[in-house]
Amino acid sequence: MAKKVVVVGGGSGGLVAARMVQTEATRLGRDLDVTLISASEKHYMPPLWSEVALGTASPEETWAPIKNAEKAYGFKVVVDPVKTFDLAGKKVVTESGQNFDYDFLVIALGTAYGWSDYKGLDRYGYHNYTEEGALELKQQLATFKGKKIVFLVPELPFRCGIYPPEMALNLRAYFEARGQHPEITILYPADAIRMALGEGLDRFFKRRFKRTGINYVTGFEQLLEVTENKVVTKHGEYEYDLLIKSPPSRLPKVLADNGLAHPGDPRWSVVTGPLFKHPEHPEVYLVGEHAMPPVGLLTAGVPIHNAAVIAGASILNEALGGYMIPSYGDTLCMGHSFESGFAGNCEYWWIPEEGKWGHACYTVATGPMVRLMKDSFYRGWLDALR
Numbered sequence: 001m002a003k004k005v006v007v008v009g010g011g012s013g014g015l016v017a018a019r020m021v022q023t024e025a026t027r028l029g030r031d032l033d034v035t036l037i038s039a040s041e042k043h044y045m046p047p048l049w050s051e052v053a054l055g056t057a058s059p060e061e062t063w064a065p066i067k068n069a070e071k072a073y074g075f076k077v078v079v080d081p082v083k084t085f086d087l088a089g090k091k092v093v094t095e096s097g098q099n100f101d102y103d104f105l106v107i108a109l110g111t112a113y114g115w116s117d118y119k120g121l122d123r124y125g126y127h128n129y130t131e132e133g134a135l136e137l138k139q140q141l142a143t144f145k146g147k148k149i150v151f152l153v154p155e156l157p158f159r160c161g162i163y164p165p166e167m168a169l170n171l172r173a174y175f176e177a178r179g180q181h182p183e184i185t186i187l188y189p190a191d192a193i194r195m196a197l198g199e200g201l202d203r204f205f206k207r208r209f210k211r212t213g214i215n216y217v218t219g220f221e222q223l224l225e226v227t228e229n230k231v232v233t234k235h236g237e238y239e240y241d242l243l244i245k246s247p248p249s250r251l252p253k254v255l256a257d258n259g260l261a262h263p264g265d266p267r268w269s270v271v272t273g274p275l276f277k278h279p280e281h282p283e284v285y286l287v288g289e290h291a292m293p294p295v296g297l298l299t300a301g302v303p304i305h306n307a308a309v310i311a312g313a314s315i316l317n318e319a320l321g322g323y324m325i326p327s328y329g330d331t332l333c334m335g336h337s338f339e340s341g342f343a344g345n346c347e348y349w350w351i352p353e354e355g356k357w358g359h360a361c362y363t364v365a366t367g368p369m370v371r372l373m374k375d376s377f378y379r380g381w382l383d384a385l386r
């Protein structure tokens with residue numbers, strides 16, 4: 001009987017893992033029973049929410065139906081949130097009561113947002129970390145008449161480290177086009193924009209901030225409170241007319257409820273490298289954003305893509321035999337910067353004694369072409385599911 005592979009999560013990590021296992025099994029003429037279970041019928045490309053806020057994309061352009069993966073790639077898709085992970089019994093149970101037993105399980109559930117973990121952060125400010133949030137921010141930007149915009153990063157690491165500088169520069173371009181020149185300030189808890197994308201990109205951003213007049217306040221250490229007109233930190237208070245915020249990352253509740261929190265830091269899930277396996281259940285792989293920091297990786301789609309490819313290859317190897325497992329590949333991150341774009345590459349190597357990847361990152365390209373490449377990548381990714 002064909003081995004059963006269950007993938008939980010219909011975002012970046014889940015889609016890449018299920019697609020890899022199914023398409024490779026088909027190419028090899030081998031039989032595997034692959035099922036992807038997701039809470040939502042929508043497969044989102046979350047970076048496009050920034051464009052929704054800025055008015056250059058509609059909400060419909062940010063997602064494609066995950067069910068279409070059945071026809072496009074050949075695996076089964078079930079839309080029904082998973083409620084129980086029974087790792088000892090090798091099965092998952094959904095909220096509607098469906099049981100799925102498995103030989104291999106892949107978990108990729110993104111991250112949850114801890115807005116209520118800081119006083120006032122859930123009440124004040126706007127964000128584009130959900131489709132609804134992006135529409136609210138769009139409305140705020142379109143009607144903004146004030147002077148001060150503060151972009152707050154409450155804590156590290158957070159979802160997509162390049163997002164604040166990228167969005168701040170996009171905002172400057174947005175308001176320039178409307179003849180408005182608000183003061184834009186990024187408030188960052190640590191000493192430098194540690195995007196882990198290398199010093200070259202740090203220098204690039206600082207030059208751009210200077211040229212476009214973006215304030216970059218680092219090292220506030222701890223967020224104490226957000227009120228209706230200011231951000232209060234350990235090292236000072238910052239007034240705003242419009243607050244834009246990135247969310248503190250928290251473990252999705254279903255993982256916490258099922259004993260999958262990391263013992264060292266409950267914001268993340270258990271995982272061991274270099275194959276992204278559960279420490280006690282080697283047939284279980286964790287490749288979502290929740291599994292990246294414990295093994296030294298960034299909380300962004302690109303590292304998750306690589307993790308899902310490795311998990312997929314490991315499953316193919318164990319289920320079918322003789323399948324080569326690639327080592328963790330380079331990751332290329334592309335971003336917007338005012339009218340232009342940038343691309344940073346990171347090379348990785350596994351450090352067994354630390355149980356983490358080491359990395360070296362550098363800037364590979366800047367210029368408007370990179371901006372176009374980023375936009376086309378996202379749209380092409382979703383078009384493949386339409």
Ligand SMILES: Cc1cc2nc3c(=O)[nH]c(=O)nc-3n(C[C@H](O)[C@H](O)[C@H](O)COP(=O)(O)OP(=O)(O)OC[C@H]3O[C@@H](n4cnc5c(N)ncnc54)[C@H](O)[C@@H]3O)c2cc1C
Pocket residue numbers: 008009010011012013014037038039040042043045046047048049050080081082083108109110111128129130159160162163252254287288289290299300301302303304333334335
């Ligand atoms: C504004 C913004 C900008 C970004 N920019 C970039 C960028 O430029 N580059 C980059 O690499 N990354 C970027 N990211 C980050 C990237 O989108 C995420 O890191 C990536 O989507 C995480 O993949 P994932 O599979 O772990 O989770 P997600 O893509 O969030 O998917 C999680 C999936 O799990 C499903 N799910 C949740 N609960 C359950 C359950 N109980 N049962 C079943 N399914 C469930 C959800 O429905 C969803 O399908 C950005 C994110 C945002 C918000």
